[in-house]
Amino acid sequence: MTDAADAIDLRSDTVTRPSDEMRTAARDAAVGDDVYREDPTVNELEARAADLLGYEAALYVPSGTMGNQVAARTHTERGQEVLVERESHVYKWELAGLSQHAGLQARTVDGGPRGAISPAQVRAAHVEADGHRPGTGLLTLENTHNSKGGTALAPETVDAAAEAAHDLGVPVHLDGARLANAAVARDVPLSRLTREVDSTMTCLSKGLGAPVGSVLAGSKPFVEEARRVRKLFGGGMRQAGVIAAPGLAALENVDRLATDHENARRLASGIDEVEGLAAGEPETNIVLVETATPAEQFLERAAEAGVLGVAFDEYLVRFVTHWDVSAEDVDRAVDRIAAL
Numbered sequence: 406m407t408d409a410a411d412a413i414d415l416r417s418d419t420v421t422r423p424s425d426e427m428r429t430a431a432r433d434a435a436v437g438d439d440v441y442r443e444d445p446t447v448n449e450l451e452a453r454a455a456d457l458l459g460y461e462a463a464l465y466v467p468s469g470t471m472g473n474q475v476a477a478r479t480h481t482e483r484g485q486e487v488l489v490e491r492e493s494h495v496y497k498w499e500l501a502g503l504s505q506h507a508g509l510q511a512r513t514v515d516g517g518p519r520g521a522i523s524p525a526q527v528r529a530a531h532v533e534a535d536g537h538r539p540g541t542g543l544l545t546l547e548n549t550h551n552s553k554g555g556t557a558l559a560p561e562t563v564d565a566a567a568e569a570a571h572d573l574g575v576p577v578h579l580d581g582a583r584l585a586n587a588a589v590a591r592d593v594p595l596s597r598l599t600r601e602v603d604s605t606m607t608c609l610s611k612g613l614g615a616p617v618g619s620v621l622a623g624s625k626p627f628v629e630e631a632r633r634v635r636k637l638f639g640g641g642m643r644q645a646g647v648i649a650a651p652g653l654a655a656l657e658n659v660d661r662l663a664t665d666h667e668n669a670r671r672l673a674s675g676i677d678e679v680e681g682l683a684a685g686e687p688e689t690n691i692v693l694v695e696t697a698t699p700a701e702q703f704l705e706r707a708a709e710a711g712v713l714g715v716a717f718d719e720y721l722v723r724f725v726t727h728w729d730v731s732a733e734d735v736d737r738a739v740d741r742i743a744a745l
């Protein structure tokens with residue numbers, strides 16, 4: 406039995422503690438009332454995020470979930486359909502927010518082992534509005550794809566799906582919670598992955614290490630309307646510079662993600678050697694492990710040995726590397742798992 410404080414926490418890249426630099430930035434942040442748009446730190450974060458993601462404007466939101474939900478509501482009319490990948494976060498893990506917040510009906514598309522929706526699938530699933538049918542109001546994409554094990558979709562794959570939607574007059578939202586991981590894995594700027602997409606949400610609070618916050622980027626008119634929807638959803642914040650300042654610092658951490666990816670490969674290859682466990686080669690910082698024993702049972706024993714993960718399916722476990730986990734921690738995690 407390992408001491409809880411000594412546990413190697415691979416449940417998510419959201420478990421990181423803010424760095425000293427982030428805490429200092431929070432303390433020293435210039436602030437104002439952001440509902441009046443008078444918080445200089447939030448304004449700077451929004452400008453920098455818009456630039457990084459390749460858009461005219463961006464909106465600071467408390468969470469990735471809110472960013473996705475605000476985007477869906479802003480792009481659509483009540484009663485329309487939204488095309489989603491069947492294992493996507495926006496469909497699977499956001500409490501049916503698409504129906505609750507935007508009055509949408511979701512139509513799922515199977516993106517296969519990498520969670521990539523093809524142009525043919527977009528065309529096949531598209532619904533034209535008429536006297537009986539609601540019409541497709543939005544396509545959402547996800548990169549990296551969380552449930553598929555952090556797969557980093559190529560720019561051309563994203564472009565092709567988005568272009569197919571646009572040909573049908575349908576706007577496209579990208580859930581890029583871990584877009585920086587995809588950019589690092591694909592060795593392209595983040596803005597290359599958003600080129601054909603109308604809006605993108607990315608999380609500052611995952612691999613980039615901020616304690617809180619996400620951004621939603623798009624055209625100026627889109628972000629103006631999204632700001633109203635954020636207010637409607639209760640996400641208008643006041644002296645938010647205090648939390649935006651660590652977010653600004655987080656934007657400097659894109660290149661550091663390469664270390665997480667290296668550690669994920671190290672973890673996967675170590676685990677794959679263990680009898681009863683199988684892990685493919687990860688593309689980014691997410692490692693999916695197939696277990697011979699039920700995932701919950703495996704995780705209980707792993708936790709006792711000092712390694713934390715989450716169950717993704719009955720015989721599937723997810724581990725995520727992040728900046729509070731070193732290569733040495735990864736080796737210790739593998740040793741502990743091997744000893745089970």
Ligand SMILES: *Cc1c(COP(=O)(O)O)cnc(C)c1O
Nearest residue numbers: 468469470471494551580582608
């Ligand atoms: C984590 C995550 C979100 C939601 O972000 P929160 O800040 O936890 O609300 C959305 N999409 C994907 C793909 C995610 O992994």
